[in-house]
Amino acid sequence: MRLLMPVVDGHRRPHGPYTVASALLHRLVPGVLERSAELVAAHDIEIRAAAPGLRDLVPARRVTIDVDLPDDERILVPAPRRTLRLANGIAEFVRDVVPPGETLVVCNGAEADPTDAELLDVMTRRIPPDVLRIVVYSDGPEHPEDSRAAEELWDAVDRCLREGFLHAVAELGRLGLARADPGGELWWRFAQRTATALGGLGRTEQAREVWRSVRTASQDPAVHAAGAYGMAMLDARHSDPARRDLVRAREWINEAIAISTLLPDPLERAFKLGFDRNGLALIELREGRPEAALALVESAIELARELEERHPVHRMVLRANRARLLAVLGRTKEALDDYAAAIGIDPAFPDFYLDRGNLLAKLGYHDEALADYESAMRAGPPLPEAHYNRAELRIARDDLDGALADLGRVIDLDPAFLDAYINRAGLLAGLERDDEAWTDVSAGLALAPGNPHLLVVLGQLETAAGRHREARRALDRAIEAAPGLAAAWGNRGVLRFEAGDVEGAVEDLSQAIGLEPQPDLYANRAVALRALGREGEADADDERASRTG
Template identity: 30%
Template sequence: MGSTRPSMQELIGRRRRAGFVGRVEERAAFRRNLELPPEDERHRFLFHVHGDAGVGKTRLVRELEQIAREAGALTAYADEGVAGVPEAMTVISRQFAVQGRRFRELERLLAAHRERRHEAEAALAMGGPEDREGPSAGSLAVARAARVGLGMVPVAGAFAAALDTDRLAEGADRLRARFRSQEDAQLVLSPERVLTPVLLTELAGAADAVPWIVLLLDTYERTGPFLDPWLHDVMTTDRHGALPANVVVVTSGQHPFDTARWGSFADFRTDLPLGPFTEAEARGLLADKGVRDEPVVAEVLRLTGGLPVLVSTLAESGPVGPGEVGDPSATAVDRFLKWERDPVRRAAALAGALPRRLDEDVFRSVVDGPEDLAGALFAWLRGMPFVSERGGRLQYHDVVRAPMLRLQRLRSPQGWAERHTRLAEAYGRRRTEAEAGLRPDELWADEGWRELRLGESYHLLCARPRAALSDALADVVTVCAHGDDAVRPWVRLLAEAGEDADAEAVRTWGGDLSEALAGGGLAGLLRLLLGRARGDEPWRATAWALRADALARDGAPERALEEYDRALALDPALVRAHRGRAVTRGGTGDYEGALADLDRVLELEPDNPWNVILRGEHHRLARHHDEAVADLSEGIRRNPASEFALASRGAAHERHGDLDAALADFDHALELKPDYAWALARRARVWRGLGDQTRRLADLDRALALQPDWAWGRCERGDALRVTGRDAEALADYDRALELDPGYASAYASRGVSLSNLGRNEEALADLDRALALNPEYPWAREQRTAVRHRITEA
C-alpha cells in the first residue's frame, strides 16, 4: 500500500502557498462553490479570471487549482503551450494520468491522431496521389471543412465534387482514402468530432470516482480563439454528448468573456476581474517577505503600481534600507534588479529575457562565462518569481520581460543585434541537427523542426527586422500548406518579434495576418499576403497555388484554375501548381487537360512514385485502359506498398472485364489495408461479375461499417439487395444515399426500380423523372422509366 504521508514536494508546496497574499474574495468564492452540489442554483460551472498582464492571473489560477485538489478534485491545467483542441486534450489526459486516472481510449485516439496527421502531412508534402473512396457528398462536406484539421489538403473538394455527379464507378474522394479507416480520416479532418465524445465519456467515468473535476485554461487571450467555440459547444449543447455536472471550468485571460457567445449563460458562470493589489495587499506581501522599512515599501509601491508580479519580484530581492532605493532616473528594469548586487546575475537575468522560451542549452548560448557558472546561473534564474517553468522550459512574465528587452535594445543596439544573431545561430545549429533522417519534403511536417525554425526566425527578426522579414513571410506561406494550427504560431511570431524589436513593419504584418487568419482562415491570410506583395517576392507563386488549393476545396474549381494559372505564370516549374491544376481539371471531367498537366509533373519530378500513380488513375478515369495499367503497374513497381495503386489497377481490370486480375489486385490492396472501404466496394463489383452475390454483399457490408455516411456505397449495396429480390431492404439504403446526396441521379433511378418492383409505380415514376432531370443522358434510367410507364398503362 502507498504511504499516506505527504511527499517532500507537497510539504514544500504547502509552505510556499502559505505565503499567498491577496485575492481573498476570489479564493473564497471558488472554495464556496466547491461546497455546493451541482444541483444547487447557486453553484457555478464556469469561472473566468481576467485582467491586464501582471495582475497575477496565472498565480491565482494555480491557487484555485490547489484549492480544488484539497477538495479532492481531479485537475488539469493548460496554457498557451497548446495550439489546438487536440493538444489541449493531450495535456488534460497526461495530467490526469499523473494523478492516477488514465484516459486510455482518449490516449489511444490522440496517439492515432498525431500519427495520422503526420502521415497525411508527409504524404501531401511529397505530393501524394489523389486517393479516393468513392463519391460522397458527406465526404465533400468534410473536405470543405477540412481547414480545421487539415487545411493543407490540396484541391480535394473540386475533384470530389465533379466526380460525385458522374458514373457510379467513377467515385473520387482524396481525403478519406489516405487513411486506414473512417475513424482515421475523421481524426485528421475533424479531430474534435471524434475526440470530444471520447473525452466526455472518459470524464463521466472519472466523475463517479471524484467529487469534482476542474479544468483550468490559462492565457485564454491566446488559446480562446480555438478553445472558446469548442468549450461553448461542450458546456451548452449535447452535440458531443453529456458533460458530467461535477466538472468546473476555470478560464483566465486578459479580456472579459465574449458576451456575444456567452451572454445568455450568465446564470452559471462567475467573472473574476482582477486589478492591481490594493495597498494593503501589497504591504502584506512585502511584510511576509521581510520588507517592512517604510521608505523601501513606499518606493516599491510607487514603482510597481501594485502589479503583483512586480511586487513579488522586488520583495524577493530583499532591499534592506532606504539607501538602496535611489536613482529616480533609472529604468524600471534597473529597479527590478537594483537589489541584486551580483553584476553577473544581473547580466544573466537580462540575457535570459532575450529568448521567448528558455532552456539551459539556449541559456548557455547567450550567457558569457564558463560552463559551470552558466549552470549555476540557470538554476538561480529558475527560482526568480518572474520566471515560470512550462514543459521543461522557462518563460519570463511579459510585464518583466518587455522592459528588460526594451532596456537592452535601447542601451546597446549593436549588442542587441549581436546577441540575437548568436541565438539565431544556436537555433539554426539545432535545426540542422534535427534534419538528420528527415527528407526535405518532411521538414515542414515535423513539429519539432518547425519549433526550432520558429526560434531561429524570431531572433533573426529581432536582430535584423528589415532583412529577415521577407524570409519570415516566405515561411508563413510555406507553413500554410500544413493548416491553421501550424500557421498560427508563425503569425504570433511576427507580432511578438515586431513588438520586442520595435519594428513597425514586422509588428503590422503580425497584427494584420492575425486578423486575416481569424476572419478568413488560410484563404484570407493568403489573400492579404498576395494583395500586399510588391511583385518580386519569391513566395508569390506558392501562395497563388495554395490559394487555388483553398478555392478548389471550397468547390470553386473555375476560380482555382485561374489562380493555378497565375502561379504557373510566375513559376512554370512549380510542381504543386501543375499537380493541383491536374486534379482540379480531372474533377471537372477534363481528363485530357489533367493528363497534360501530369505529363509535365513527371518531367519536373520523375522520381516521385505518386506522380506516375496519379497519372495512371487519371488514365483510368479517362477510360484509357492500357495507359492506366502501364502507369499503375510502374507505380506499384516503385512503391509495392501502395494500396491505392493496386486498388486503382484492380478497378481498371474490372472495367476491362479481366476479373481474375482485378480480384488479385483488390485482394492485395486489402492485405495491405484491411479497412480500405473503396477497395471493398470495388471488389464487390468483381463478385457481381463472378455471380457471387453473397460475397458481394459481405464486402459492401464491411465497407459501410467503415464508412456509413457514404452515398455511393449505400447505392451500391441497395443495388446488390435489389438484384437478389430484397427491394424493401434496398429502399433503406437508397433513402440514406439520397439524404447524404440529394442530387444523386443513380440513387433516384435505382430507388425507382425497387419501388416499381414493390408495386409502387407512381412513386417509381417520380423517382425516375427526377433521375433524368438531374442527368438527361442516362440511358438505363430512360429504359426503366419506359418500362414503369408501360406497367402503369397496363394497370
C-alpha cells in the same frame, strides 16, 4: 457507473488534437501490449498519430517514404478524411480491448479539437453502450490562451500538418503568423501550412487571404511562385465544380511558371517548374485537353530526372498522374507500368493501389484488381473507398453476399458515404429484401434528397408493394433529374405495363434501350410488344435479349 479512467479534460489546450484519444490510449495500450502485441501492431498508425507519447512503446510497422524526408521534399498533405480513418481505427481498437460495462467521461467537450469530437462520435456510434458508455459534457476547468512563442508553435503546426490535423494547423498557424516576423522564413512556413490547411478544409476565401498576405510581405521569387501556385489550386481544385474558375487558375499558374523558370538554383528550378507544370496539367485536364495535360506531366518527369534521388514523393506523384492521363487516353499498358513505378517508390501509400485496381477491374483483370484493393486496405487505417471498390468488383463477379458485406463495412465506417447506400439498396431490392432496401433508400435520401438513383430504387419498391401512384411519382422525379439514366426509364416502363399502359411501357423501354441496351430491357419490351400483338418485333427483341445476355 464504473469509470474506465478518471474524467478526461477534452479541451484542445494545452495538448492539441486527440487530447481525449491520447489519454484513452495511454490508459489502454500498455496493458494490451502485455496480452497481445499483435493487436497493438495492427493499429500502429492510429496509436502513434493520436498518442505520440506512446511511440517508444509502439514501433512503426507501416511507414510511408516521406517520414524521413527533409521538409522541402514532403509535398503531400493528408486529406481531411484521414482523421475519420484514424478515428475508426482507434474505435475498433478500443472496442476490442475495453472490458464491458465501462464508462468514459469527458469534460470540456465543447472545446475539444475536431479530431476528438469526431472520435467521440465514431466511438459512440460503433461501440455498443453496454461495452463502453460515453458521457461528454461542456463544463470543466478553464485554460489560458495559448501563449507559446512562434518557434514552439512551429513544432506543433508541422506535426499537425504531417498527420492531417488541418483544423489545428489553421488555428495554430494563425497564432504563429501573428507571432513571427512578417516576411521571414518562419513566417513563410506558417503561412504556407496555414493556407494549405484552410484550402484542404474548404475555407477557400480564408486561404486566399493568407496567400495575399504572402504577396504583400515577401519579395522572395520562390515564395511568390509558391503563392501563385497556391492561388491557382484554390480555383482549380474547388470542391464545388460550379465554383471552379479555370481561367483565373491558369492566370495564376502561368505566373508561378514564369517565376520558377527564372529561379537561379538549378535543382530548385527543376523541382519548382515541374511542380507548377503538373498543376497546369490539372487545369488542362479539367478543360478537356488530356493530351496537353500529358505533355506537361511528361515535361515535369523529364525535369525530375535532374533531381536524381531527391524528391522521391514528387517523382511518385508525377508517375501516378501520368498513369491517370494515359488511362484516360486508352493507353492502358503504359498506365499500368506507371502505376507500378509509383507504387514501387512507396509501397505503403494506399491511393495508387486504388487507382490501379480500378483500371485493372475495368480491363477485366478481377483477381489483380482484388489484390490491389486489399493491398490498400492493409496499408493503413480503415479505408472505406477500398471496401466500396471491392464491393463493385464483387458485384461484377456475382458475389452478392461479399458485396453486401463490403458495402455494410463502408456504411459502418462512413455513414455519409452516399454511393454505398445507392448500391446496397439496389442489391437488396434485386434480392427482394425490400424492408432492408427501404432502410437504405431512406438513409440515402436523407443525405441527398432527390438523388435519381435512389429514386429509381424507391420506384421499384413502391411498384413491388403495389403503390403505383407513389412509384410513378418517384420515377418521374428520377427521369426529370437524370434523363440519361436508363434504369429510370426501364423501371417506369415496367410500372406502366403493370398499370395497363402498354403503349407507354414500350415507349419508356425503347428510351431505356436507346441509352443502355441490356438483355432485361429487351426481354421486358418483348413482353409489352407481344401484349400489343406485335409478334415479329417481340421475337426480334427476344433474339436481342438472348444475344446480349
